Amino acid sequence: MTIHRLSGVRRTAFSAFVLGAVGIALAYASAFAPPSVAALGPWLMSIALPLCLVAMMILGAVRDGRRLGALGWPIALVYVLVTGGFLLALALPADAPDAALWLGLPRRAAVVLYGVGVLPLFVLPIAYALTFDAFTLSNDDLARVRAARTSGTSTDA
Amino acid sequence: MHSLLPLLQSASLPTMAQPVIGGVAIAYFVVVAIIGIWATRRTKTASDFFVAGQGLGLVTLAIASMAATLSGFAFIGGPGLVYSIGLGAVFIILPSALTNSMGAWVMAKRLRLLAEVREMITIPDAIGARFQSPTAQGLAAVAIVIAVIGYMATNLLALGLVIDAIFGIGRAPGIWLGTAIVLAYSVSGGILAGIYNDVFQGLLMAVASTLVFAFALQSGGGMSGISHTLLTHDPTLLSPWGKLTPLAALSFFFVFGLGSLGQPHVAHKFFMLKDPRRLKWYPLLMTFALSLTLLLFVGVGLAMKALVLSGRAAPLASPDDATPTFLLQFTPLPLAALVFSAVAAAIMSTVNSFMSIGSAALTHDIPVALGMRVNNELRWGRIWTVLITIGAAVVAQAAGTLVALLGVFGWGLFASTLVPSLALGLNWKGATRAGAIASISTGLVATLALETMAFYKVFTFPSGVTATAIALVLSLLVFVAMSWLTRATAASTLSADVRAVMEA
Numbered sequence: 309m310t311i312h313r314l315s316g317v318r319r320t321a322f323s324a325f326v327l328g329a330v331g332i333a334l335a336y337a338s339a340f341a342p343p344s345v346a347a348l349g350p351w352l353m354s355i356a357l358p359l360c361l362v363a364m365m366i367l368g369a370v371r372d373g374r375r376l377g378a379l380g381w382p383i384a385l386v387y388v389l390v391t392g393g394f395l396l397a398l399a400l401p402a403d404a405p406d407a408a409l410w411l412g413l414p415r416r417a418a419v420v421l422y423g424v425g426v427l428p429l430f431v432l433p434i435a436y437a438l439t440f441d442a443f444t445l446s447n448d449d450l451a452r453v454r455a456a457r458t459s460g461t462s463t464d465a
Numbered sequence: 466m467h468s469l470l471p472l473l474q475s476a477s478l479p480t481m482a483q484p485v486i487g488g489v490a491i492a493y494f495v496v497v498a499i500i501g502i503w504a505t506r507r508t509k510t511a512s513d514f515f516v517a518g519q520g521l522g523l524v525t526l527a528i529a530s531m532a533a534t535l536s537g538f539a540f541i542g543g544p545g546l547v548y549s550i551g552l553g554a555v556f557i558i559l560p561s562a563l564t565n566s567m568g569a570w571v572m573a574k575r576l577r578l579l580a581e582v583r584e585m586i587t588i589p590d591a592i593g594a595r596f597q598s599p600t601a602q603g604l605a606a607v608a609i610v611i612a613v614i615g616y617m618a619t620n621l622l623a624l625g626l627v628i629d630a631i632f633g634i635g636r637a638p639g640i641w642l643g644t645a646i647v648l649a650y651s652v653s654g655g656i657l658a659g660i661y662n663d664v665f666q667g668l669l670m671a672v673a674s675t676l677v678f679a680f681a682l683q684s685g686g687g688m689s690g691i692s693h694t695l696l697t698h699d700p701t702l703l704s705p706w707g708k709l710t711p712l713a714a715l716s717f718f719f720v721f722g723l724g725s726l727g728q729p730h731v732a733h734k735f736f737m738l739k740d741p742r743r744l745k746w747y748p749l750l751m752t753f754a755l756s757l758t759l760l761l762f763v764g765v766g767l768a769m770k771a772l773v774l775s776g777r778a779a780p781l782a783s784p785d786d787a788t789p790t791f792l793l794q795f796t797p798l799p800l801a802a803l804v805f806s807a808v809a810a811a812i813m814s815t816v817n818s819f820m821s822i823g824s825a826a827l828t829h830d831i832p833v834a835l836g837m838r839v840n841n842e843l844r845w846g847r848i849w850t851v852l853i854t855i856g857a858a859v860v861a862q863a864a865g866t867l868v869a870l871l872g873v874f875g876w877g878l879f880a881s882t883l884v885p886s887l888a889l890g891l892n893w894k895g896a897t898r899a900g901a902i903a904s905i906s907t908g909l910v911a912t913l914a915l916e917t918m919a920f921y922k923v924f925t926f927p928s929g930v931t932a933t934a935i936a937l938v939l940s941l942l943v944f945v946a947m948s949w950l951t952r953a954t955a956a957s958t959l960s961a962d963v964r965a966v967m968e969a
Contacts, residue, residue: 322893326945332719333938339712339927346927350711357719361563364723367892368570371968386563394715397705405696412688413703414696417552420705425559429756432566433748440745445574449969450581450741456965457582 317370325363331356354394362387365432369443379443382435386428393423489802490631490809493669494646497662497813501650504658511842514655515586515825516736521660523743526734527750529660531758532667532814533730537623539762540674540808544791545784547766551695553707554766556714558759560722565755566748572726573744575891576735578969582962585736587822588729588887589830592905595890596898596958603834604905606826608882609729610853611913613823616875617816617857624812625861630789631805637862644858647813651820651854652847659817660737666810671757673807676800677792678760681768684795694771702770712929720933724880726888730818733825761804765791816854824849874916877933881908884937885944893948894967898958900948908940 331352338349362383369379376383396419403414410418436444512518521529539558546554579585583594589609593602624647625640634642650658685691695702706714726732738744769787772778772795781790788808792801827849832839839845885908886901915932918924926932948955959967 325889329938329941329945332934333942335712335715336930336935336938339930349929350715353712353715353719357715357722361560361567361722364726364888364892365563365567365570367889368567368572368574390563398711402704403696403700405700407696409689409692412692414692414700416705417703420559421552421555425555425562428562429752432563433752436566436569436748437745444570445578445742445744445969447742450578453578453581453965453969456962 316373317376318367318372321363321366321370324359325367328356328358328360328363332360350398351395354398355391358387358390358394361390369439371443377443378439379435382431386431389423389427389431393420396423483798485798486631486802486805489799490806493806493809496665497646497650500662500665501654501658504650504654504661508653508655508657508843511586511846512584513657514843514846515821515829516580516733517655517657517660519580519737520739521734521737522739523746524750525660525664526738527747528667528671528754529663529814530731530734531751531754532663532670532811533734533818534728534755535670535758535811536620536815537627537808537812539759540670540804540811541623541627541785541788543762544764544766544769544787547707547763548770548781548787549784550709551699551702551707551767551770552705553709553714553717555707555763556709556717557721558762560718560725561752561755561759564722564725565751568726568732569744569748571888571892572732573735573747574741574969575966576732577738577741577744578966579963580736581741582966586829587825588733588883589826592883592886592890592901593830593833594960594963596886596896596901597960598898598901598958599834599836601886601898601901601905602830604902604909605882605886606830606834608878608905608909609826610823610831611909612875612878613819613826614853614857614860615878617819617823617854618860619875620812620816620819621858622861624809624816627805627809627812631809640858640861643809643813644854647816647820648851648854651817652850655846656737656817656821659814659821660734662817663814666807666814667754667758669803669810670807671754673800673804674758674761677796677804678764680796680800681761681764681791684791685768685771691767691771694775695767698774699770702767710929713931716929716931716934720876720880720931720937723884724876724933724937727880727883728876729822729879729883730815732883732887733822761788768795820850820854823853827853874912877912877916877936878908880933881912881936881940883908885941889941889944891967894959894964895948895952895955896944896958897948897951897955899951899954900944900946903947904940904944907943908936911936911939 335349335353335356338345365383370376397416400416403416407414411422413421508514576591579591579594585591589602589605592605593599621640621644624643625636628639628643629636650662682688692703701708765788769791773780778794781787792804824846828839828842828845882905885904890896890901915936919926919932
């Protein structure tokens with residue numbers, strides 16, 4: 309009997325994913341609590357939700373026993389952009405009607421729309437393409453998978 | 466907002482019956498028919514019918530996936546929601562900055578490689594192969610069938626409303642005319658007709674959306690002009706959360722972000738890519754196409770609100786009138802005609818994808834779960850396509866409580882039943898069969914029970930909490946907890962070829 313154990317980066321990513329999912333559950337649970345506790349829900353969600361998403365990306369991108377390498381910076385940047393965007397939107401005061409606009413939007417809206425919604429568009433797909441051969445699928449990887457092809461059918465054990 | 470109910474389109478649209486609009490719509494339907502006839506001649510096997518013979522190129526895959534992702538909501542309901550609640554509605558589409566790359570890392574490679582080692586027709590096939598479990602495969606198929614009928618009914622209702630608005634023939638004839646057109650090319654040409662129609666429809670959607678966005682900016686005095694008007698009259702609209710609470714907006718981001726990994730009508734297209742190495746450019750292409758197509762969602766909602774608040778347009782009778790009214794009053798008629806065709810295109814491409822996965826679940830997955838084998842999957846695929854589509858159209862005719870309730874099940878069921886076992890399951894070798902079965906069952910029961918309770922107001926969730934979100938997070942935690950409890954069985958759950966796919 310073998311028990312699968314994750315190692316290195318993937319182990320951390322899996323732990324972060326579970327932590328993020330628990331954080332999201334607690335954020336929702338806080339909404340059922342008195343107002344003083346419920347006020348913490350959005351803050352917790354702002355940290356837990358990006359953690360969950362980024363951890364899921366790392367689980368998909370990195371192989372067992374391998375390091376995050378060149379993917380570390382773009383993924384860390386996206387985590388900072390998304391978490392920072394949400395937290396700033398919560399923390400900054402409301403914009404005055406005559407406040408200066410950032411690229412046509414009030415400051416808080418610009419932080420969320422451009423920081424969370426636009427900047428990652430230019431980071432992740434390019435990082436994916438540039439690291440594809442090294443991290444995602446090389447010709448050797450494909451050959452190994454094709455070699456493992458079987459004609460077995462699935463059954464409940 | 467306690468459920469996804471406000472995201473469904475159920476009210477009539479303003480009548481747009483004009484010769485130019487009707488003419489462009491007819492031309493659009495003729496192109497759809499020609500593509501359908503061409504695809505029918507190339508559909509000879511069940512593999513052609515369900516997975517396009519695994520022969521798609523990258524551009525085709527990316528644009529078809531984009532078209533299937535977006536329904537008419539992106540053109541009508543979405544801008545309407547921005548019009549009424551401001552930037553909070555944008556949290557529905559904001560996750561797309563992350564989801565295409567996340568989906569490529571987490572799902573695309575694994576699913577495409579599974580199709581290298583096994584015959585893969587459906588997403589439940591992948592779950593069955595991963596966990597060596599026909600039970601998990603069957604449960605996933607049941608969830609898909611329930612969700613598909615609900616989704617199709619709401620989309621066919623929306624299609625009927627759009628056709629009625631264009632031709633002025635009434636809602637019921639509109640539903641049946643739209644159903645007949647999609648059915649004709651889907652039954653004969655299967656997913657092949659759907660895919661190439663998706664490409665045509667996706668391009669139409671992207672071009673129309675980009676042009677309308679430019680007109681929206683121009684009519685509102687640029688982004689700064691729109692912002693100044695909104696800040697003067699109703700600054701809440703431009704707060705980062707709009708008129709939602711922060712938790713409600715973040716809830717959208719969660720459900721439409723992580724939930725995007727469990728959408729089978731998009732995920733099963735990965736099986737169809739001819740060369741797995743072409744995935745390299747998939748996120749870039751998909752993100753580019755999707756971003757262009759979503760410009761209208763944000764632009765029209767904000768611009769129309771600014772135009773109404775500044776007195777340049779009359780107040781709308783319903784938020785869903787934002788796009789039709791903007792098009793008729795602030796864009797050239799040919800462009801308005803193009804967009805109305807794009808709305809029909811968006812709905813039809815989504816309906817076609819649902820037909821394909823629904824009929825595949827009934828033809829392939831549920832018989833596998835019951836230990837049966839269907840002899841002629843191509844013929845039965847066509848029969849089930851007709852039956853579920855007619856069933857959905859009948860439900861759409863009701864246009865009341867039933868269709869609304871089934872509609873809200875859609876996204877939630879896909880997300881809560883498929884994300885844990887598919888997205889996490891394909892990337893975590895410690896996942897077990899018991900974990901998969903428990904999480905799919907949890908997702909099914911929690912979504913159906915909580916959405917029904919929320920819909921009938923048996924229980925009111927606190928602000929920002931949705932039944933869909935609770936069901937999703939619950940099924941994720943159940944998946945991890947049950948897999949951990951049964952971790953000794955993880956190795957026996959994994960066959961050698963699937964292990965090779967997961968280690969690649």
